[in-house]
Amino acid sequence: MANFRQARWNEPIVFELGHTGQRGCVVPAIENSIKQQLGNVHALLPGKMRRRSPPELPELSEVEVVRHFTRLSQMNYSVDLGLYPLGSCTMKYNPKINDALAGSPSLTELHPYQDEKTVQGMLEILYNLTKWLAEITGTSEITLQPAAGAQGEFLGALIMRAYHKFNGNLSKRTDLIIPDSAHGTNPASATMAGFHALVIPSDETGCLDIDALETVVSDRTAGLMLTNPNTLGLFEENIEEIAAIVHNAGGLLYYDGANLNAILGKVRPGDMGFDIVHINIHKTFGTPHGGGGPGAGPIGVSEELEKFLPIPRIGFDGENYCLDYDKPHSVGKVRGFYGNIAVLLRAYAYMLSLGAEGLKEAAEVSVLNANYLVKKIEELGAYELPYDAKRPRKHECVFSAKPLQKDNGIRAIDVSKRLLDYGVHAPTTYFPLIVEEALMIEPTESFEKDELDRFVDAMRKIAEEAKVNSELVLKAPHNAAVTRLDEVKASHPRTMVLSWKTLKESRE
Ligand SMILES: Cc1ncc(COP(=O)(O)O)c(C=O)c1O
Helix, strand or coil: CCCCCCCCCCCCCHHHCCCCCCCCCCCCCCCHHHHHHHCCHHHHCCHHHCCCCCCCCCCCCHHHHHHHHHHHHCCCCCCCCCCCCECCCCCCCCCHHHHHHHCCHHHHCCCCCCCHHHHHHHHHHHHHHHHHHHHHHCCCEEECCCCCHHHHHHHHHHHHHHHHHHCCCCCCCCEEEEECCCCCHHHHHHHHCCCEEEEECECCCCCECHHHHHHHCCCCEEEEEEECCCCCCCCCCCHHHHHHHHHHCCCEEEEEHHHHHHCCCCCCHHHHCCCEEECCHHHHCCCCCCCCCCCCCCEEECHHHHHHCCCCEEEECCCCEEEECCCCCCCCCCCCCCCCHHHHHHHHHHHHHHHHHHHHHHHHHHHHHHHHHHHHHHHHCCCECCCCCCCCCCCCEEEECHHHHHHHCCCHHHHHHHHHHCCCCCCEECCCCCCCCEEEECCCCCCCHHHHHHHHHHHHHHHHHHHHCHHHHHCCCCCCCCCCCCHHHHHCCCCCCCCHHHHHHHHC
């Protein structure tokens, strides 16, 4: 998209728009007959809960609201706009039928406190979803409760604790082993759950180093957390040997399901030997992710671990669905009610519309697309493919911008920023940490061959620009809504302004 240009509105925040008394909708007055029935409505609320003054809300007309958000959307980028190869985030196209189902009033108007007899349809959907996810992951039972992959990891680690406690050796089982190619949430979740995150190196092929694993495994091992295919897009072929080493030491195996899209319908984590598996619903099953979109991170466990799953569990006696709280060994709850329902409903619609064969095909095309990019980008000769270039990748590949850095002073971040000018979202940059100047590229199954070619073409042009006009790349983006940001300031809690209150205070 050579002529890609984002709008640059100098848009005030919504609180600074509008005028006192302006309204987008008029709430109908309470009818007199109802007023009489209710009496003094204010008296219905306990005094302590009543506001002294009305809340400070923006006062805008409907058209002002629509224009405000339309202008903001013109400064944004999304999967609905173009290629979004954000590695390990699986930014696939999210079919609109998913939103239609999740927005259906017969589902959105339910309340989690309703009597379960009146929400049998919703419980049936959630129950079916657990069964489908169990089938896909090769696990025995699923909980839909966690709201993200990271929360699934945390819950998985809590279940490991519960298992070792149940067996009377929690005080000894302190180490959760994690390879150095793992996502940062893995050691964070392990630590939050009270384990010592023991990081081991990858070997020269980019996979888990079996010798290193054997060296650290002991009766202190609580378990191992592994992503397969790993964050380099490589399948851990020694997974059965790895599982045996950990199990023989009395530990459990945790599967980070961020990359499940690559193996849907092909192999199942449960069959590889994993005891606990999380599923990033928002990556694999068609809900927008990235940039902090809503998520769901159900986890599946082996039969032995079922009793530790959070409550309530959704049960079915052949006639009725129910919410079962009677689980004395449960770790409790990690989230209110039953999970992030709107995201789970989207996954249900996505799985129903694709069917088993469709899901398998999605995995196949995602792998085909990634390997097409590997070949085409390698042919450019400008980027390096670390770790066994001959081995096929699964759903994603990690290139290094080291050659450009050496010859032209252009780093991975500069390539990513310049890609924005070509109308492509940046790949995941500087992750995994084991690759210098990493550009982690995941095209997903949603992109046509000509779009993939356009991406390769942009990568080629950037490599040429690096040679003849490096300033152009170093100062990119030029066509985006904002130019080069201060990366530290842009993500530092002290400088980020995340609420109207803070902005107002900073202006005052
Ligand atoms: C490999 C890997 N593991 C775990 C996570 C955490 O998932 P979530 O963002 O849903 O918390 C991510 C997120 O991108 C990831 O890439």
